Amino acid sequence: EPAHPSTSPAPAAPGTVIGDPAFAVEVLGVHKSFGALHVLDGVDLRVRRGEVTVILGPSGSGKSTLLRAINHLEKVDKGLILVDSEPIGYRRKGTRLHELSEREILHQRAKVGFVFQNFNLFPHLTVLENVIEAPRSAQRRRRDDVVAQARSLLAAVGVADKADAYPRQLSGGQQQRVAIARALALNPAVILFDEPTSALDPELVGEVLEAIRALAGQGRTLIIVTHEIGFAREVADSVVFMDAGVIVEHGTPSQVLDHPRHERTRAFLSKVL
């Protein structure tokens, strides 16, 4: 039966605690279809605070849709997603959940940083303006504070000298490092990366992975969709293998990459390794 979250916030799995503070992100029994295509077919995923989770899977398996749902860029059909114990798209009122307004959604979306494959910087804004835009508009923070933070974040990813340049004047690797600084500027509970290096020329991949590696070392909560298996092995606390809208396997890098239990995981790894 359709368990719409506004009438039934209970997740699919029995015994599941709603809003467990140990987790930055909880995806609970999530389904999503586009027309007849069932893209997320009952996804359960919990990400502990400070952990790096890498998601692997073939093209079309639902990885981007899952990340977009966590950031409220897609509305799920069934199930519930919590970020920082807050239900995405809803406000709690007693035991009931009420749908958020557009304005409230923008505010809530700022809890999640998103780094896209194609950088998605605003072309008409300078690098500095790109970084301060969401903290100013969605979080309504003071300009002085946000600018100071933005400059220090740009320095941390090695593009301090590009603050007044426009995105088109930067290399792909520099643009992606600006996008990482922009995500950090929200002070998000989690940062989602959707194939952050797949649009880059091979010689620029390393500098972006280096910036992500630094975040992992700072104890940030990260969810990274990538085909960089070596990088996954090095930075991930857990690795998820998705196929056809379900999580097939979820474990330590060694469990999933070296001792996969499912044939589908083995078949995928034999192609990408």
Ligand code: ADP
């Ligand atoms: P992945 O990121 O693992 O490659 P996606 O989540 O992008 O997979 O897509 C999963 C499936 O959903 C694909 O078949 C894709 O074509 C389809 N899909 C994604 N977004 C939409 C959309 N907005 N409308 C229709 N189909 C979509």
Ligand code: MG
């Ligand atoms: Mg994708």
